[in-house]
Amino acid sequence: MTTAPEFAGLAALVTGGASGIGLATATLLAERGARVACLxxxxxxPAPLTGIRADVADDDSVRAAVEEAAETLGGLDIVVNNAGIGAQGRIEDNPDEEWRRVFEVNVFGMVRVTRAALPHLRRSAHAAIVNTCSIAATAGLPNRALYSATKGAVLSLTRAAAADLVGEGIRVNCVNPGTADTPWIGRLLAAAPDPAAERAALEARQPTGRLVAPEEVAAAIAHLASPLSGATTGTDLAVDGGMHGLRLRPR
Structure with missing residues (x-):
């Protein structure tokens, strides 16, 4: 007796899907039976993923890419809003232009992709949206004022959208990763005066003593996107090695 793959027959769109958490998510969804487009x-x-160029900071680009994805995949059932950029600095350190740019990508980008995808999601019997948020939305992290502000907005947006769309059968959730071992973190570490010491400090900040793997975040996203999670909406799922709730004694 065989069982159909979890996402068999479903079409998924993943923004920021060519690297890091996005690529890990797209790969996992495809392995579990979904047709997947990466914006x-x-x-x-790599095959069987479909790559589509899109700039989430540009509405025309987003609308064209979402329509191309829906046409290529034969509809849309799942949207993973993962595209994002980082920022370092205290509240006085980042100029207005950088504040606008990071909000354009991290917050407005999710709005653009979601609203473009909604007509397709409304035709799905298993519609789900999963947003990539961050531990920065729920914990005060030093030197991350701008980034934290955008992720706080993502968390609130997730809950509000879940309330708006639950009556239409569209679920909206988010994941809150801790510091993940992604290309962006790799670039930050490479630019640090002592990359090894900086990595050790980031690892020590997480109770597990290590960075979060992109595949671990992908597994959480897949859980929230799955038809098996039909009663889960308006939820933020921490994937942070215990950062949000554990208070351990120093080693």
């Missing part, structure tokens, strides 16, 4: 500025992805 990215540089959309080179």
């Amino acid at each position: 990215d500025l540089n959309p080179g992805v």
Whole structure:
């Protein structure tokens, strides 16, 4: 006796899907039976994934890419809003232009992709949206004022959208990763005066003593996107090695 894959027959769109958490998510969804399109500025992805160029900071680009994805995949059932950029600095450190740019991508980008996808999601019997948020939305992290502000907005947006769309059968949730071992973190570490010491400090900040793997975040996203999670909406799922709730004694 065989069982159909969890996402068999479903179509998924993943923004920022060409690297890091996005690529890990797209790969996992495809392995579990979904047809997957990856929207990215540089959309080179391996088969069976479909790469589509999109700039989430540009509404025309987003609308065209979402329509291309829906046409290619035969509809849309799942949207993973994962595209995002980082920022370092205290509240006085980042100029207005950088504040606008990071909000354009991290918050307004999710709005653009979601509203473009809604007509397709409304035709799905298993519609789900999963947003990539961050531990920065729920914990005060030093030197991350701008980034934290955008992720706080993502958390509130997730809950509000869940309330708006639950009556239409569209579930909206988010994941809150801790510091994940992604290309962006790799670039931050490479730019640090002592990369090894900086990595050790980031690892020590998490109770597990290590960075979060992109595949671990992908597994949480897949759980929230799954038809098996039909009673879960308006939820933020921490994937942070215990950062949000554990208070351990120093080693």
